[in-house]
Amino acid sequence: MEVKFLRFVMIKSVYVLAIINIFFTYQLFSSNNEENFLLGTKYGFSVLYTNNFQAVDMRQLPSVWDSIPRTASGSSNGFNVGAFYEYRMTDRTSFLLRGFLNYNIAQIEGTVPEEVISNGLPAEFNVLHKIKSDLSSIKFEPLIRYRLFKEFSLFGGFNAGLRFSQMFEHKKTLLGEQGIFFKDGSQIITGLDKNIEGKLGIQASLVVGFGYDIPVNFNGQYLICPEIMMETGYSDIASRLTWDMNSVRFGISLKYSENPTIKYEIKEIRRNRDSVRIVNIERADIKKEFLEKGRTFITSDTILTEKYRIITNTLNRVDTLFYPTKSVIKDISISERLDNGKVDLSCLKVYAMASDGSIEYPKKELYIEEYHSTNIKPLLNYVFFDESSSKLSSRYNLLNEFKARRFRLEDLSNLSTLDTYYHLLNIIGKRLQVFANATIKVTGYNAGIGEEKENLELSKKRANVIKDYFVNIWKIEPERIMVEWKNLPERASNMNDADGVEENRRVEINSDYWDILSPVIINDTLREVTPSQVRFYNNGGTCYNIDKWSLEVNQSGNSLIIFKGENKMPERLIWRLYEVNQTLPRNESPVTFKVQINDYYGNKIVSKEDTIKITIKTLQEKENGAADDKKIDKYSLILFDFDKSELNKENQKILDFINEKIKKSSKVLIEGFTDRMGDDTYNKNLSKRRAETVASKIKNTKNIIVEGKGENELMYNNELPEGRFYSRTVNITVETEIEK
DSSP, X not given: OOHHHHHHHHHHHHHHHHHHHHHHXXXXXXXXXXXXXXXXXXXXXXXXXXXXXXXXXXXXXXXXXXXXXXXXXXXXXXXXEEEEEEEXXXXXXXXXXXXXXXXXXXXXXXXEEEEEEETTEEEEEEEEEEEEEEOOEEEEEEEEEEXXXXXXXXXXXXXXXXXXXXXXXXXXXXXXXXXXXXXXXXXXEOSOOTTOOBXXXXXXXXXXXXXXXXXXXXXXXXXXXXXXXXXXXXXXSBTTBOEEEEEEEEEEXXXXXXSOOOOOOOEEEEEEEXXXXXEEEEESSOSSOEEEXXXXXXXXXXXXXXXXXXXXXXXXXXXXXXXXXXXXXXXXXXXXXXXXXSOOOTTOEEEEXXXXXXXXXXXXXXXXXXXXXXXXXXXXOEEEOOTTOOSOOTTSOOOOHHHHHHOOGGGGTTSOHXXXXXXHHHHHHHHHHHSTXXXXXXXXXXXXXXXXXXXXXXXXHHXXXXXXXXXXXXXXXXXXXXXXEOSSOTTOOOTTSHHHHHHTSEEEEEOSSHHHHOXXXXXXXXXXXXXXXXXXXXXXXXXXXXXXXXXXXXXXXXXXXXXXXXXXXXXXXXXXXTTOGGGSOOSSSXXXXXXXXXXTTSOEEEOOOEEEEEEEEOHHHHHHSXXXXXXXXXXXXXXXXXXXXXXXXXXHHHHHHHHHHOOTTOEEEEEEEOOSSSOHHHHHHHHHHHHHHHHTXXXXXXXXXXXXXXXXXXXXXXXXXXXXXXXXXXXXXXXXXXXX
8 A cells, every 4th residue: 555545545534533523523413402411520540452454655665675565564453551641621621631552563565676597597576575673662642532412532642752672674585496595505594684773763643533432330430442543654764764654553441520410310209288268258157267178189290301300399279267357457466365266375384304315304593614725616617609609609708808807717706617617708708818839729510410400601700700899899819710610519418319419509619728717716605505406386376367477585674586487387496595696695684585477457466574684604704712613625526428427637627626636535426417318227326426426536535426317407507508507517515524
């Protein structure tokens, strides 16, 4: 095969590939169907079989006087073994860098007529010339991969290799009958053209080809890619000799994808709910209201997503509430029982609940004791967004430039853990001002479902919103903030659960500088209350006509907490004294509470005021007395991955700090918690494993109690993604006696 013909074939192949590319691109953009494809950075290794086609200009060999034909050709087989890295630049294009070992012994044969000795006389016979060279090398191959449709892709690029050997061999053999010899009397001559050597320089080739990624497992994290590549060489193989080589490679690549597009089977979820609507009708012929139940009927709604089919069966009923004609509107005290039965709040009772979650005390009394304390509030480095939105939620405390200049970390001492978290951006902004050499990375993500699926532009906007806040409000230099945007987070929450989908709509802030995201450590007075909750019960009131209701708790005229709402009042309201520390009573004056209800008729109904007794033991009283005192330190570990109990490096640093504070006489209580996602029993065991993992790292004391609370005692509001993350926690309470 002539060299020009081989190059002609390669050039035509490039043209054919270009035409195929245009055709499939047109088909892709003319189709209205969305196609799934696998994304993410990939790693792997390749094994390829190589078929090499070569041609040599025989006239350039010193040992050949003349050659017709002028070119000798041949083929050889080899193989490539190597590894690669693939980085996705856009949804369709990727950059691929491959490094491999290329084994190839090239050999060419050509027949040339030559004058020899036959039976003692000069004669012309054909002589077979064999040329051999070792072309084995280490190659590096940068390629651009362009996805034509689904996972069928076009590759284009080049490779450059460094040869191991200069080996070049040339021998010739007589073809003919016996009695024919070269002029030196032999029939085979080796070691010809010793002035020709294989070149050790860079060997470069142009590469084009096709490949197709085939998922091996369910979510496409592992793949096999069969591929075919064609390459044409553009470097000399030997000195003083025109030797061209073109190759076709066949083989497979085994790949691992860091962040694949997860493909789910459609799962069916069935839900049942009740919908009861009440219609009010005024009648003059009755003296007391009564409820007439309507006919029950069932409706079914189906929502279909790419992951699951949700079927909701609703039991519907429309009841009718008949009430007598109202003639007088007045304020009514709860002490005046209503004859028409509109509202009955006489059963309102107050219970105090112990911190273990299992005991209720009818006696309305709270005992508060003050202790010296160190409190660690960990920072969750995630900022969550509403669906399809890049606007910061109103839950986060956002400052203007004037307030940012006045912001002090010390002002966070009286805030709860979640309220401290809502200052996350301000804490990081302040610390970036203090640690001028620190940098951060802001990465935006989307939920990977519905309108957010593959919406990298939304991920980018979310990340830039965070960066703009640091730059515009906190005056942080833009070059100190690196911004990235991706689809799903690397440690994504469960996409089969609505809570998990909500948690994936976020921005993550990371820094190699520990002080930027380190916990908020507060040395303060701990005010511990027993019992830790007060429950307000409304168990029996038939409150069909409530428009608005409120329950207010006061001390000495100051409001401690207010519960309020519309329509039916809940049967139970909980005042969580351990969670909102700032609402604790500040002195021993009785705490009072009362309920106010406004009904649809204009009545305002106010209950009689009831009281809760308060007893406080202050630090000063303990210091002035002879009683022993103790120091209570409270620490929390967060950012346990979903369904995991292993410690990450941030929690390990917190544990190192805690171990420095623990003495041999210290008593340590370790309590594990989870969020509401998943099975109750499984979550209780998971929380126990988390607590045991932490307990295994505690030093200096053996007085350790380990408990797994599971989701029976949710630490924070699990309607919010940040509340669920903070609930995946282990709380450590360390009690140490203070020596007098």
